[in-house]
Amino acid sequence: METLKDKCVLLTGATGGIGSKLLPLLHYAGARVFITGRNQEKLAALSASLKLPAQQMFVADISQQEEVTALKNVFFFCI
Numbered sequence: 001m002e003t004l005k006d007k008c009v010l011l012t013g014a015t016g017g018i019g020s021k022l023l024p025l026l027h028y029a030g031a032r033v034f035i036t037g038r039n040q041e042k043l044a045a046l047s048a049s050l051k052l053p054a055q056q057m058f059v060a061d062i063s064q065q066e067e068v069t070a071l072k073n074v075f076f077f078c079i
């Protein structure tokens, strides 16, 4: 069966109701989860709770094309 071990996952809305529940499931399944949202404090707290590497956290507003492009450019180094 395909596993998530070492797969790169970009989780938008990571600090929200769905995202914050999905994050530990993906993390403990072995995925490298990149988290994003607009609020730096909420992202930092979530990231710290799982000791994610700093480079897997991005503050971005995905309603803004240039921020999505920047996010894509960083994330593509993972995959």
Ligand SMILES: NC(=O)c1ccc[n+]([C@@H]2O[C@H](COP(=O)([O-])OP(=O)(O)OC[C@H]3O[C@@H](n4cnc5c(N)ncnc54)[C@H](OP(=O)(O)O)[C@@H]3O)[C@@H](O)[C@H]2O)c1
Pocket (backbone or CB within 6 Å): 012, 013, 014, 015, 016, 017, 018, 019, 036, 037, 038, 039, 040, 042, 060, 061, 062, 063
């Ligand atoms: N809950 C449900 O049962 C359900 C069912 C079907 C569909 N949905 C949909 O699934 C999505 C997530 O649901 P949820 O309950 O987890 O919502 P939520 O608790 O309101 O969380 C929304 C998340 O999206 C982030 N976000 C909002 N606008 C953003 C933007 N412009 N750029 C980047 N990040 C943004 C928020 O973080 P920041 O505010 O820090 O940016 C937060 O992490 C929503 O679109 C919802 O309509 C939910």
